[in-house]
C-alpha cells in the first residue's frame with residue numbers, strides 16, 4: 001500500500017535534510033574504510049512512499065530507488081520521474097514475467113529456480129537482467145536468501161544461467177544488539193564477496209556488495225558495502 005497523498009511541505013524539507021546527513025555519514029565511513037565517497041552508492045528505498053516524495057528525493061540527487069513489491073512498483077512507476085530502479089524484495093517465480101525489463105536489477109535472487117525463471121523471461125524479452133544473489137548471512141529461518149553453507153555452490157550454478165548476469169551479493173543481517181555484532185555479519189559478507197570475485201566466474205561482473213539499511217549503513221560501509229539501501233532514515237517512518 002502507498003501512503004495517503006498528504007503533501008506535507010515540512011516532509012519535503014526533511015527529505016532534503018536527511019539526504020544531506022546520510023551522504024555525509026556515508027562519506028565519512030567510506031573514508032575510514034580507505035575508500036572515497038563515490039565508492040558507495042546510496043539507494044533510496046521507496047516502499048510505501050508516495051510518488052511526490054520519491055520525486056522530491058530524485059530532485060535532491062537520488063539516482064537509484066529500491067522497491068520490494070512488483071505490484072506496488074508498477075503502480076507507482078507512471079508517476080515517477082525517470083530513475084534507475086532495483087527490485088529488493090522477495091520475488092515469487094510467478095511474478096517474474098511482470099518485472100523483467102521494468103527494473104535494471106533484481107537484488108533478491110535467492111534460488112537457482114528463481115534465477116532460471118528470470119533468465120528464461122529475459123531471453124524471451126531479448127534482454128539480459130542484472131541480478132544479485134541474496135545471502136541469508138544470519139541463518140535465520142524467517143528470512144529468505146541463499147543458505148550460507150551452500151552459497152558458493154549455488155552462486156556458481158546461478159552464474160551459468162543464460163539471460164542473467166550476476167553482479168554481486170546482497171544481504172540483510174539479523175537484528176543485532178550492538179555495532180560490533182552487526183559489523184561481524186557485514187565482514188563475513190565482504191569475505192564471501194572477495195572470494196567470489198576472485199573466482200572470476202564466466203558471465204559475471206562481481207562488483208556490487210549491497211548491504212546496510214537505516215540502522216546500520218555506516219557499519220556496512222566500514223565493512224566494504226558498495227551499495228546501501230536506506231528507507232526510513234530518508235522518508236521517515238513507514239505507514240502501512
Ligand SMILES: *Cc1c(COP(=O)(O)O)cnc(C)c1O
Pocket residue numbers: 045047068088089172213214215229230231232233
Ligand atoms: C525496507 C528495506 C530496506 C530499507 O529499510 P530501512 O530500515 O527503512 O532503511 C532495505 N532493504 C530491504 C531489502 C528492505 O526491504
